[in-house]
Amino acid sequence: MFYRQAGDFKTTYRGDIQTFPLRQDRIAYYLMLAFAFLVVPFVINDYWASAVLIPFLILAIASLGLNILTGYCGLVSLGTGGFMAVGAYACYKLMTAFPDLNMMIVVLLAGFITAAVGLLFGIPSLRIKGFYLAVATLAAQFFLVWLFNKVPWFYNYSASGQINAPERTMLGFEVTGANAEPAVSYLFCLTILTVLALIARNLTRGRIGRSWMAIRDMDIAAEIIGVNPLKTKLSAFAVSSFYIGVAGALFFSVYLGAVEVGEVFGINQSFLILFMIIIGGLGSIFGSFAGAAFMVLMPVLLKNIMVGGLGWPTDIAAHIEFMVVGGLIVIFLIVEPHGLAQLWRVAKEKLLLWPFPH
């Protein structure tokens, strides 16, 4: 009733294969975009930008990347934090080596560097599968963090070993550094996310995405029908690492501004991104967004209710916050093992049929 597929006729092939074939989806999508681009920047303040929106946008990019690898190609990776660190350090080195370079180019270059590193660490995936691979990617995680901590060249020989994002501009506006307007940083991240999400969406619908999914569903069968596992798995690693590298670069330069590698890009970060895609839904673009939103918003919301709203002591609130997040994860899995994306699909189905159940 509220959501309909019927009566939406296509007369061209182009119309039939567009990103959102349903008119209603399309309208909703454009409305969302318009809201995000035209309304939010005018009402945003420091708190919303730094505490909620920017981390959400950046982590959504990372979870898109991991979802490509894990959700679409079936390769479980726990090296996300390490790859984000590659992006961050590449970004830092580029920012300090070429102070006049456009920030957008810096971020993209950082992504490409991460993609190359990701390719390298993707090689064992040709032989190792499942959880064994997950733990093998941990080797990348720990090694990269150790490397960035140990080799002074990466942090420009500074006394403390931390990296700081200097002020850089784009189109005359400051994007990084403390004086950046929240709206500018927000728009910068939003633009990158929108473009990358569109690319991801179309990649996964196209030939390359289908070969990823073939490998995920059964790699031997896929090989027999002519999907090259070497090319497919490595391309998944490369694309996914590109996304994660971009996320790492933004996380460092736009969001935090200063990074200590072991603390920010440690194993916890890897797990956090993995949680996002599992909660959101493996193999779903929408799921990447939903998962990132859940893991970023939930703790902030709970904390504000319990500490800000109810005035509980912060430690009790923090403990209960852990319990609630953990409990919600379990409940979600019991109710719908395939994540928030599946819940959304079920909801759409319900809307389609309402008010008649059949």
Place this chain on the structure above:
Amino acid sequence: MSPQFLYTIEVMLNGLMAGVMYSLVALGFVLIFKASGIFNYAQGVMALFAAMTLVGIQNGQVPFAHLVNAVFGTNIHGFGWNLPALFAIILTLGVMILFAILVERLILKHLVNQEPIILFMATIGLAFFMEGFGDLMWGSDIKVLDVGIPSGGSLWLEDKTIGWAAEGSNYYGMYIDKLDIVATLVALLLVITLTLFSQYTKTGRALRAVADDHQAALSVGISLRRIWVIVWAISGFVALVAGIMWGAKSGVQFSLSLIALKALPVLILGGFTSIPGAIIGGLIIGVGEKLFEFTIGPLIGGATENWFAYVLALLFLVFRPQGLFGEKIIERV
């Protein structure tokens, strides 16, 4: 013998002992993975929770004291008793069995037949929950765990070995921590008990049957749910042992839950499904990382142990993708 050679032996021996400590944690993972195909992320937190419960019971702490005080404005802290260690361990075991039953009732029962990654995720949720719950129950301050395990270097061994080095060289005898020796004995005992249990008892055989094939086991009348409770209870017990051993080193505190990370390379190396694999994997990782730190470490700046364990495991995996003792992965189309 030259001191350098003796040092190498010392490093290897200590590596073996450290490996046993890793194996203790890895065992819990293996048990659960074997019986239910679940990679239990919460194993580290279980060790922490078990150790906290043990100390809490032993020292007569009131559970949830902080929460109760905050809500009702009271000021209670302890029951004021001090229980003998053994009694407290038994009580803790009871708590862990209760925990296993709850996990089965509230989580596993609802997730039968799901994909491994979903079950993995559920244990992550469990880990989050337990982190908050444990701290809320027992408080997040550091606790001293004292169940009478000796620690410190073994003087006897130092005296015995001090004469081994060549005359006049600066050698102080070989060093082995008594705590590590105890841990080795405990691990040995644990593995023997587990093996006997799974070979010669009815429940043990049922356990192995479930590990081999869920459906076949179901069809001969083995209750899967009962087996799961038993397995989780056993790995709760293993977690308690690991918690005691590691807690004796550092005191019981949140960081205890991070020992799970040390067990992961052991797991991949030994295979997720093999108990001897967990032990031998632990020994290889222990010796490997200590020797690497001893020989190569100083050349590249040290602190290599964390990543080297994984790289070592990765090298083994490239040649044996199922781990050293894992079941051969047979793929059919």
Place this chain on the structure above:
Amino acid sequence: MKKLKATLLAIAVGGAGVLMSAPATADLVFPSLSYRTGPYAVNGIPYADGYADYMTLVNERDGGVGGVKARILECETGYNTQKGVECYESTKGEGALVYHPLSTGITYQLIPKATADGIPIHSMGYGRTSAANGTVFSHIFNYPANYWNGASHAVNHILSENDGDIKGKKIALVYHNSAYGKEPIRTLEELSAKHGYDLTLIPVDHPGQEQKSQWLQIRRERPDYVVMWGWGVMNQVAIQEAANIRFPMENFIGVWWSGSENDVIPAGAKANGYKALTFHQVGTEYAVFEDLKKYVVDAGKAAGNGDQVGTVLYNRGLYAGFLTVEAVKKAQEIHGTADITSEMMRDGMEALEITSDIMASAGMSAFGPEFNVSCDNHGGPGLGAVQQWDANAGTWKLISEFEPSDMDVISALITEDSDAFAGENNIEARKCG
């Protein structure tokens, strides 16, 4: 705290509205970025309690500072930098006067942000060491002592034990393999060139539960002294292992973050004689603790469980509270208004003078060193002392006076590092005086 029962309803009403912070009121707001959960909770709890209790004391006993009540805004970071940023953003709008980030990582992030927002940061004994250069870091303060002072204090202590000659002695630095742990290396290297001792660097990776290799190395090489820059579980394990290899505890010196009761108690009697650096007094033999008992603890207004009073880190929190309140008084005096802003607070911190009279009037006679802060020196003179653990009595005791560090070496390093920061970020050094 007792609203728990009545407020379950409010959860339902919650929703997005509570994402916004509450409106500001006219009082002195001191955000406390604490960590009562996570791997470092053990250290975070006593510090946060001490800081909060001092503010409560000032409110209850003196009716606030200059007649204006102090308000603590506690925000849980879990030592996580992301949550630290969230905490900063959510509290700064309420008129926050000064931040104690209580984590080196969070401090680094807040340095540019807080400077842009005009809110001072006081990173007491942690954070960016070169922030002591007030001409580059206008809003960052790290008095009374920083890590490089600490490294020098440790060497000075060793010098004094050896009658000033440590040529050829072996000193090992066991450090947390992170930015924090690497801080003292440069200073120790410079000092080694000056005094002629051999320095061995022994990193321990996070979290540091397994340190067998490191301590076997120490056992082999038999350094004369071990200096430790440890944090969290690493401290307890290191002290335990040092005891196990029977390293003489009185030659084992930790930095001030490796010297609390929590670090030594798990090792039991074997930790007896362990030393640590400090920049404030220990114990409860001060008038202020009687007031605390009377106005805060017995009145049921203590923060947390109220069971941390008198521990090393509690005293540090208390000391942080004391320094903050004195800076507020100074700011009120300079600007002639009781209701100060964060910029006025900054001026107060920059003009801070801690004399023995001020400490005595706060009931904390000789609790810390006497010092001055100035426009170009935000780090003070860098005085520090050594404390030693008595396992039988279960107490720490200061075994030295508050003594100066080798500022010749440190000042040069501070200038070098802050200039590099200024160059990288296009900051023009302020003119002072």
